[in-house]
Amino acid sequence: MSEISLTEQPNMFQIDLNQLDLQQLTMFKQxxxxxxxxxxxxxxxxKIAQNKFQESNDCLDKFTPDTKGKDILVPLTGSMYVPGKLINTENVLIDIGTGYFAEKTISEAKEYFKRRVSYVTEQIEHIQTIAQEKSKIREITIDIMETKLQNLQKDAAQRA
Amino acid sequence: MIEEVRKKLETELDKFKQVQKDYHKAVARRQILGSQLNENNVVKEELDLLNPGNEIYKLIGPILIKQELIEAKENVNKRVEFILSEIKRTEDLITSLDKKQETHKENLVKFQQSFEQAQSKSMKSN
Structure with a gap:
């Protein structure tokens, strides 16, 4: 597994892209x-995960003590519902992963979703910085490839 | 002579391809284990944040079964340990397969050379 970075890092070779030939550059770009x-x-x-957590969090906003005893439709399947009454507006069950569900109060649940959203946002930012660096290197590689191609064409024209 | 070398080359190539396949499989497995470890660590963190009063349920098939918080924590800890040992095992496998791949590669180059030599010799003798 190879790593590519703009800055110098331990255990990494420094390569001058100008020293590579076109074939190597193409492979590097690939x-x-x-x-x-x-x-x-x-x-x-x-981003999908972030949206899901955000949605669940927003959903909890509508889950106030006033909604207790209100009529709801409970989905049995995707296309079949049965009428029901909301009797518990204090606690919700949350899927915390690997098959575990935890019962939490509304405020605890909101804390949980906030935590998840910030965690996912962090990951997104992390990946974005790496991706930006890589696309920068990609642009540089394309530039070098183009100059090399132009030089080749010039040489060919001179020889002709 | 030439047939012999060619056969050697082919069997070596088959071996190399097999090792390469195993190597890719091991790398894919390592990635899956990595994400599983990540998920379990997240669950562990969540369990640690819970109060003793919070109820825990475990999804088994289509039903939720109530579980003690301590039991759930123990289970997750055990799973994390298991995944860590699996990761170590897979990483050892990857390094050994990597080495194997290198030796096969070297052998291939050797056989290729002797094959070419044999070929040019037979061309000359003809």
Whole structure:
């Protein structure tokens, strides 16, 4: 697994991109393209996760003590509902992962979702900085490739 | 002579491909384990934040079963330990497969050279 970075880091070779030939540059660019698309995918799934947590949090705002005893429709399947009454507006069950559910009060639940949203946001920012650095390197690589190509064409024209 | 070398080259290539396949499998497994460890650590953190009064349920099939907080914590801790040992095992496997890949690569180059030599020799003798 290779790492590519703009700044010097331990256990990493420094490579002058100008020293590489076109084939090597193409391979290098392909590698960058691949990791960039991985980052795009993970960014997308993180954003979906962020939205879900945010939605759940917003949902809790409507869960006030006044809603106690109100009529609700409980979904049995995606297309079938049965009428019911809301009898517990103090606690909710939350999926905390790996099959565990925890009963929490509304305020605890809100804390939980806030924590999750900030965690996911952190991850998004982290990935974004890495992705930006990589796309910068990609642009530089493309620039060098273009100058190399132009030089090649010039040489060919001179020879002709 | 040439057939012999070619056979050697082919079997070596097959071996190399097999090792490469195993290597990719091991790397994929390492990634899955990494995300599982991450998820379990998140659950562990959440369990640590809970008050003793909070009820815990475990999803088993389609039903939720009530569980003691201590029991749940123990379970998650055990799982994290298990995943850590699995990660170590997979990483050892990856390094050994990496080494194997290198030796196969070297052998391939050697066989390739002797194959080419044999080929040019037979061309000359013809």
């Amino acid at each position: 590698q960058l393209d691949q990791s960039l698309s991985v980052f795009q995918d993970s960014l997308q799934s993180l």
